[in-house]
Amino acid sequence: MSQAIALIDGNNFYVACEQSLDPSLVGIPVVVLSNNDGCIVARSPEARELGIPMGQPYFKVRYELEKLGVVVRSSNYALYGDMSNRFMKLLAQHSEKIEVYSIDEAFVQINRPPDSNLRPWARQLRALAHQNLGLPIAIGIGASKVQAKLANHLAKNISTHTGIFDLYTNKDQDFWLKTIAIENVWGIGPQLAKWCRIRGVNTAQELRDMPNNEIRNKLGVIGIRLQNELKGKACLPIQIISPPKQEVCVSRSFGRPVTNLRELRQAVSTHIVRASEKLRRQKQHAGAITVFTRTNPFKPSFYSQSATTQLEVASNDTSILLKASLPLTKQIFQPYRCLIKAGVIMQQLQNSDYLQTSLLCLYTPEELRRRQRLMNTIDQLNKRYGNGTIGWAACVPKPNWEMRREQLSYAQTTRIIEIPIVHS
């Protein structure tokens, strides 16, 4: 039985999530902005038809969007994260193996039926994603990851393919590979694309048929692997288990420049609180903390600074981590700098179940257990009644440097008080 690999992803995923829970957004131009209401990162087909470009800074097109009647939404990661989880679970139910590749795309492995035709499977999966989640998806099928990625590109960009394309069983494989520019091949960055074009290799098909010693000299074994994958020999396996996270980073841009230590400290504290929650959720303890900040790199006298401290005992206790981070914040601060971003990185993560204990531990085991219970209680209260129900005094409830999210929709699938309304 031959194996096939499919790359499945959501079309305009963020916009589709918004539309899925808010039917008033269906069929009209909608765009979603990046963090801090920076740039346009997702567009509904209607918005695309109006010629609104991707990646455009919001402030530049704000009035134009208003004039055109485009609905604007800030990034609602609570919603997108939940919808992504549901999407991945659906894919897992309908495949042998799944590798979650990003918030809206995954590689899956499936067995080819005796007649090799995977179209019925793909059609059913598309229908399910649409009915169960309201998400439009594209499915590209091949014999390898690279083929699957190219097939996905063809599924999405050629309208007659209606969101499904199987490169492996296609009779005109060469024809389709010729239509794909070298820049669109997975694993070929801008530098490599230039190198290829100089050698007259302009399409995926030409890369596949390039003499392999030439590619080996330039790219080594990675190039050979890429070429084999293009030929349909799978070299990159599906990675089911994502390796445990090595670091946890929480950082945000400020809604406006910050110039004083007090506000920087508030921001760092807020990030520490978030990061420790993440650590507890992932059942990890941090052995070291790094705190960093920077000014705008596109303005003169760019400043960027970070500081790290080693914890005596690995921890995920918010108050311990907060205490450790405060002197670091002082170290990285410089007066008269217009800071636009700050963040924290939790490092040397250890699994909470197999912790190395230390004789230097400040707390007795009984105290540790009590602190752990306290943290759990706080996490649960915040989960139930919304973030910030229980906070730390070092943070401010509604700081005015906070990230801009002026057009944020509700957490419609994850918070009971924000669920959508049905009229009866």
Added chain:
Amino acid sequence: MQVLLYRFMEILRSSKSLKAKGLQVLPPLLSECVSAGFPSPADDYIDLGIDLNEELIRHPTSTFFLRVSGNSMNGAGIHNNDLLVVDRSLEPHPGHIVIAVLDGAFTLKRLVLKGTTLCLQAENPDYPTIDLQKYDNIQIWGVAVYSIHSLNIIKSSK
């Protein structure tokens, strides 16, 4: 004694793994202080408690919650401010109470077959029946499977 301890660990582990799936599990009826005397005869019969998530949500990936606003479905026992459990994976059939998308908003009605035409019918004489053929673009968003009605004994978090 060792067997008992092993069992305790097992119960702890199983409740942990359930929690990891996002389900709430009631604590097992075994206390941490294991007495030195006879083991409780109930130990072998410990259940994990009743989990409403498991009971009310058949398909977690396609189940959503909605809040009811209005009185058109009172006859079906669905009242203003009730919490509705909606499963989008179920195929809507006549007789089901469905969430339809009408003029860009969610509407709750019963799907009924009148002769050969499908209608959305209220369960309250004050509200009209909606003929699906008169609209060219009605989508059935999901099927309501449970309605949770508060009796206002305990003050809700709202």
